[in-house]
Amino acid sequence: MFTIKNYVMANTIEDAYRLLQEGKSNAILGGCAFLKLGAKRIGTAIDLSKLNLDQINETEDTIEIGAMTSFRAVETNEALNKYFNGVLPRSVASIIGIQFRSAVTVGASVYSRYGFSDFITALLVLDTEVELFKSGRIPLDQFLQDGAPRDILTKLVIKKSDIKASYQMMRNSAVDYPILNVAISKGAAGWKIAVGARPQRAALAMKAAKLLDSGEPKDADIEAAVNTAVEELTFGSNSRGSKVYREAIAKGLIARGIREVL
Amino acid sequence: MRIEVIVNNRKIEMDVENNEFLVDTLRRYGFNSVKRGCDTGNCGLCTVWVDEKPTLSCATLAVRAAGRHITTIEALQTEAKEVAEFLVAEGADQCGFCSPGFLMTVLAMKKELQNPTDEEIKHYLAGNLCRCTGYVGQLRAIKKYLGVA
Numbered sequence: 001m002f003t004i005k006n007y008v009m010a011n012t013i014e015d016a017y018r019l020l021q022e023g024k025s026n027a028i029l030g031g032c033a034f035l036k037l038g039a040k041r042i043g044t045a046i047d048l049s050k051l052n053l054d055q056i057n058e059t060e061d062t063i064e065i066g067a068m069t070s071f072r073a074v075e076t077n078e079a080l081n082k083y084f085n086g087v088l089p090r091s092v093a094s095i096i097g098i099q100f101r102s103a104v105t106v107g108a109s110v111y112s113r114y115g116f117s118d119f120i121t122a123l124l125v126l127d128t129e130v131e132l133f134k135s136g137r138i139p140l141d142q143f144l145q146d147g148a149p150r151d152i153l154t155k156l157v158i159k160k161s162d163i164k165a166s167y168q169m170m171r172n173s174a175v176d177y178p179i180l181n182v183a184i185s186k187g188a189a190g191w192k193i194a195v196g197a198r199p200q201r202a203a204l205a206m207k208a209a210k211l212l213d214s215g216e217p218k219d220a221d222i223e224a225a226v227n228t229a230v231e232e233l234t235f236g237s238n239s240r241g242s243k244v245y246r247e248a249i250a251k252g253l254i255a256r257g258i259r260e261v262l
Numbered sequence: 263m264r265i266e267v268i269v270n271n272r273k274i275e276m277d278v279e280n281n282e283f284l285v286d287t288l289r290r291y292g293f294n295s296v297k298r299g300c301d302t303g304n305c306g307l308c309t310v311w312v313d314e315k316p317t318l319s320c321a322t323l324a325v326r327a328a329g330r331h332i333t334t335i336e337a338l339q340t341e342a343k344e345v346a347e348f349l350v351a352e353g354a355d356q357c358g359f360c361s362p363g364f365l366m367t368v369l370a371m372k373k374e375l376q377n378p379t380d381e382e383i384k385h386y387l388a389g390n391l392c393r394c395t396g397y398v399g400q401l402r403a404i405k406k407y408l409g410v411a
Contacts, residue, residue, distance in 0.1 A: 007263065007325050033303045033321040036283065045280065049326060072315070099309045099316040099367065172277010175304070175388050196386035 002035055006044040016046050017133050017152055028152055030108020033100060053154060056080065062196060065156045067107025072098055074106065084126055087165035096175045107207060111153040113144055113196035113201050116177045121196035122167050125185035127159035134174035144201060163187035168253040168262035172240065179241040180249055193229055195250055199238045214238035222258050226251045265328035270295065270337035284319040284327050288334065294403060295335045296360040306390035309363035310334050316370040335362045341369050348407040354399030364390045377410055
């Protein structure tokens with residue numbers, strides 16, 4: 001069982017950051033859905049619930065998703081359903097049930113860089129930046145690589161565009177964790193292919209995406225891209241599926257995603 | 263710590279541990295309709311409304327309920343009875359252990375969705391597991407209850 005020595009509702013983000021630095025065992029609380037499954041010993045648990053970070057705001061050029069926004073809010077938000085073929089709502093729609101998604105927060109899922117995350121895979125094919133209290137804004141792919149220890153993720157900033165996107169995944173049953181997930185997008189800057197739950201965290205297949213960039217991809221181009229993606233990304237085994245199985249279904253999901261975006 | 267929570271429209275002062283989840287607090291204060299099923303956030307049996315939204319009480323830290331409106335099936339007896347009659351009529355009632363959480367989600371769905379399709383109903387209710395029925399009878403009953411059969 002996890003423990004919490006002190007619980008503090010932060011009044012400002014500055015207070016939350018200061019408290020976080022005060023002890024190695026201090027931690028920011030997300031949705032707490034996974035907390036109970038571990039045995040973490042938290043010194044001071046810092047709650048961001050009062051900092052107005054549970055908002056999704058559409059500006060002229062961006063959509064901003066606050067760190068404390070629930071997955072259920074992402075799923076039902078009008079702007080997120082309107083842009084990018086609703087790829088973000090679609091990515092979270094199969095995560096357990098609505099009462100679970102009401103608890104889970106965007107910030108904790110992204111900050112934790114979970115390998116099985118459906119949401120990160122979809123974010124990765126959009127122009128997404130992560131805003132951190134101390135480190136400022138950095139591109140999502142850089143954040144996924146480097147992380148940001150002892151910092152606080154305050155929001156995600158997604159550039160609005162006419163990017164077309166698709167989300168594909170495979171689960172053993174409707175509300176299970178994904179065995180593999182794939183997001184594909186096509187915009188002015190070209191194609192993007194992201195594959196997550198490999199079971200490692202989502203990554204972009206850059207070489208494969210380049211193969212699609214010269215004109216309208218034909219069947220042979222799609223096949224080449226699919227094979228290249230599986231070669232350039234690493235796949236592994238866990239209780240949900242073997243490396244070989246993941247590589248096989250990756251091909252199907254990537255091809256399906258590309259065809260949906262075409 | 264001591265928190266003030268509004269449970270079923272009544273203010274209650276509760277003593278809670280920092281690492282306590284709402285399912286345990288509610289049961290300790292006598293709201294025994296709230297069932298602990300899997301206790302890993304998967305089965306939906308512990309569903310209550312937090313500010314009207316169906317939420318897993320086994321994944322909600324009790325301290326976070328401070329100042330919030332919590333609703334359990336104890337406050338929705340008339341509505342629950344109505345749904346139960348449809349379930350009984352379709353032979354979809356069995357052991358009943360999952361019913362309180364299931365009904366909380368069904369009643370929330372009725373408020374949120376207008377004339378839902380089969381797929382929308384299944385999607386809304388996917389987080390409520392039932393090990394007895396196999397869901398077919400339940401779906402029949404819920405569609406009749408919602409007037410979309």
